[in-house]
Amino acid sequence: MQDADCGHIEVEGLCVRYGEVTAVRQVSFTVRRGEHLTLLGPSGCGKSTLLRAIAGLERPAAGEIRIDGQPVFSSTQGINVPTEKRGLSMVFQSYAIWPHMTVFDNVAYGLRVRRLGRTQIEEAVSWALELVRLRDFADRRAANLSGGQQQRVALARSIAFSPKAVLFDEPLSNLDAKLRVEMRLEIKELQRTLGITAIYVTHDQEEALAISDQIIVMNAGGIEQVGTPSEIYDRPHTVFTADFVGSANLITGRLRADPHPAGHIALETPSGKVVYGVSESNTTRPHAPEGTFSVRTIYLQLSREKPKAEVNTWLVRITRSVFLGDVFQYVIEWGGGQLVVRRLATERFDEGEQVWLSIEPRHCVLLAG
Numbered sequence: 523m524q525d526a527d528c529g530h531i532e533v534e535g536l537c538v539r540y541g542e543v544t545a546v547r548q549v550s551f552t553v554r555r556g557e558h559l560t561l562l563g564p565s566g567c568g569k570s571t572l573l574r575a576i577a578g579l580e581r582p583a584a585g586e587i588r589i590d591g592q593p594v595f596s597s598t599q600g601i602n603v604p605t606e607k608r609g610l611s612m613v614f615q616s617y618a619i620w621p622h623m624t625v626f627d628n629v630a631y632g633l634r635v636r637r638l639g640r641t642q643i644e645e646a647v648s649w650a651l652e653l654v655r656l657r658d659f660a661d662r663r664a665a666n667l668s669g670g671q672q673q674r675v676a677l678a679r680s681i682a683f684s685p686k687a688v689l690f691d692e693p694l695s696n697l698d699a700k701l702r703v704e705m706r707l708e709i710k711e712l713q714r715t716l717g718i719t720a721i722y723v724t725h726d727q728e729e730a731l732a733i734s735d736q737i738i739v740m741n742a743g744g745i746e747q748v749g750t751p752s753e754i755y756d757r758p759h760t761v762f763t764a765d766f767v768g769s770a771n772l773i774t775g776r777l778r779a780d781p782h783p784a785g786h787i788a789l790e791t792p793s794g795k796v797v798y799g800v801s802e803s804n805t806t807r808p809h810a811p812e813g814t815f816s817v818r819t820i821y822l823q824l825s826r827e828k829p830k831a832e833v834n835t836w837l838v839r840i841t842r843s844v845f846l847g848d849v850f851q852y853v854i855e856w857g858g859g860q861l862v863v864r865r866l867a868t869e870r871f872d873e874g875e876q877v878w879l880s881i882e883p884r885h886c887v888l889l890a891g
Contacts, residue, residue: 528590528609528686529555529719531576536585538571545571546582547743553687553736556717558710562730563740564766569723572740573689576721577612578605589686611685615692617676621665625656628664629679636683650678653712670701677712687719694729706733727767731755739763755818759890764816771822771861773797773815773886786833786883789813793857798833799886814889821885822863824852824871829880838879840871854879
């Protein structure tokens, strides 16, 4: 029921201020039609404020927002289209459903506000409830539903009038862990089925990696990095992104002038260990005297037999072992410091055991700055 030509969103140089505090600073990005883009970052980074500005619930101090090429906000042109005329829908953390209404009436509310005919409303509500598997609950009061069912009602209401895009503001944070996993898959499947443009706000990096086509990592009101989930995870650009998204070891040291024959970057730690890796762009060598490698904990290999690799191989000792269900987390002594390693539970090692540690250079990513 959604127009495939709708939903292209452009944000350019957007700033949002509260008095002397800048909540969003010079943010620019584009969301393509049918794309699921996630704004990811810690509490207070400006992601929800940015989402509300796109929805028209906050008035920016500067910048421009365009939907399908038409400005809905422009500080230079003096344009600020009201929320209800932007053609967007929003799903909130609190669900924002009316407990005294039936499921049908909750989903139909926005359609009635738009003064659609009775037949149109019935068809749109039935279509939306069918998509979220709640058609049999149409006559039930919303107060009698579980948290997951209430969130489905909110989803159905958000898509019933075929919006240009759906904005999600931490929609799953009130659900328990198991239900969050189920619902995020349902949201992704629904978004793909309908081809809806979606902008999704969360602080949960696992959630962002699981459902996104593109991720914008935000920090202190600005953008740290934009990329696909695999780019954000495997090629972080900054210390903040490496540390916030996933679990990573940060190895600092002096960048050596003598590169490895394969073209890898050489970094010497304070203890004298030499680690070989790649730059985040994987094309140019940096000129700074010092640097930091990001190494995801899952990419460190442990073995009782000496690996054949010529570089990034050391004999180490396991100081701590923690069982996490599917994986074991090991803390190892390494060059006067510690590294964290995560391995499948089938690869069992003991505390105090001496083993070989190896890291492929392609998984040691030199961070900017």
